[in-house]
Amino acid sequence: MQKHSRRSFVSGMALSGLTAGGLVDIPLLGASSAMAQTGSGRGLLLGVNFAGAEFNAIGGRWHWPKLDNLQYYLGKGFRIFRIPFLWERLQPQLHGELDNDALSGLETILGMLEQAGAIALLDAHNYGRRQGQIIGDPGSPVDIGAFADFWGRMGARYRSRRLVWYNLMNEPHSQDPQTNLMAQNAACRAIRAAGATTKVLFSGIAWTGGHSWISSGNGQVMLGARDPANNYAFDVHQYLDKGFGGSSEIAIPGVGAHILTAVYQWASANGKKIFLGEFGTGPSPASVAELHAMIDFMAAHQDVFIGGTMFAGGGTWGRNPKSADPIDGVDKPQTMLLRQYFNR
Structure with missing residues (x-):
């Protein structure tokens, strides 16, 4: 979702982080549950963004999302989680060591997901930037080598985890498309050089929107994506409201059945795979019907679509109707819709 609209969701919220006590008991899906879906055609991999660690710090502190919220989704059978x-x-x-204290919270989450046989999709949620500086821009202190160094270190750290995937960059925008491609190619090479072999997701510019994939030039430029392991897909985002940024909970009437047609045709013609890293709408019956239509389209075209993660869970959303989280213990209809597709 575009930064200006999504961040307004959490303005003024106090984010609660991981609690002590180690791993907790969760319903086991089996160690091969998610892995069995990643090329078998046995069903879309559908889950949620497990959001929190990308949000602005409150009181000088930031937090990983809530473990009880993760338990909620695992208990519902969700088997893939994008972790921004x-x-x-x-x-x-830059080029420094990874922060072990910061990563301890992530590794608690990864342990829970591994126990449940669920995939963790690691998402650098920086919009093609680091602290406002565009990666690889002339004069930018953040060069492509620094970006590759980060992902190489992450690949080395998690190369033994078969259920960890790598989403190189969230929603690059307002930047040179070739530089974006070069940065992500370098990051992918670094992950492979570190010995990690699981799936890597590349993102286009223009917020990596599915509706604009062709008109933005992504359809041409991103054909240059290169993975030495040939185990990659494209991270595409698609909201259903006017403007396609997720700022409204009202879906455009009739949008769901056709919004992904052009990007599907592109991927099919070029032998590419797509993962819908962000999507969402509000809880009204009309909006959920449009979401239903879009996921039906994905389910009917699994030659291209691997799956997707709704935006968003994490336990920090309060009563926001567009989030995936329940309100007062009541499941959201748009979230429960996804369960209809499990193991189809």
Whole structure:
């Protein structure tokens, strides 16, 4: 979702982080549950963004999202979780060591997901930037080598985890498309050089929108994505409101059935795979019907679509109707819609 609209969701919220006590009991899905879906055609991999570590600090502190919220989704059978974070929180100095204290919270989450047989999609939620500086821009202190160094270190740290995937960059925008591509190619090479072999997701410019994939030029430029392991897909985002940024809970009437047609045709013609890293709408019956239509389209075209993660869970959203989280213990209809597709 575009930064200006999504961040307004959490203005003034107090974010609660991980609690002590180690791992907790969760319903086991089986160690091979999610892995069995990643190429078998047995169903879309559908889950949620587990949001929190990318949000602005409150009172000088930031937090990983809530473990009880993760338990909620695991108990409902969700099997893939996109985990957003800010690059600079995990690697405070360019080319420096990863911050073990910051990563301890992530590793608690990864342990829970691994126990449940669920995939963790690590998402650098920086919009093609680090602290406002565009990666690889002329004169930028954040060069492509620094970005590759970060992902190489992450790949080395998690290379033994078969259920960890890598989402190189969230929603690059307002930047040179070729530089964006070069940065992500370098990051992917670094992950592979570190010995990690699981799936890598590349993102286009223009907020990596599915509706604008062709008109933005992503359809041409991103054909240059290169993975030495040939185990990659494209991270595409698609909200259903006017403007496609997720700022409204009202879906455009009739949008769901056709909004992904052009990007599907592009991917099918070029032998590419797509993962919908962010999508969402509000809880009204009309909006949920549009979401239903879009996911039906994905389910009917699994030659291209791997799955997707709704925005967003994490336990920090309060009573926001567009989030995936329940309100007062009541499941959201748009969230429960996803369960209809499990193991189809």
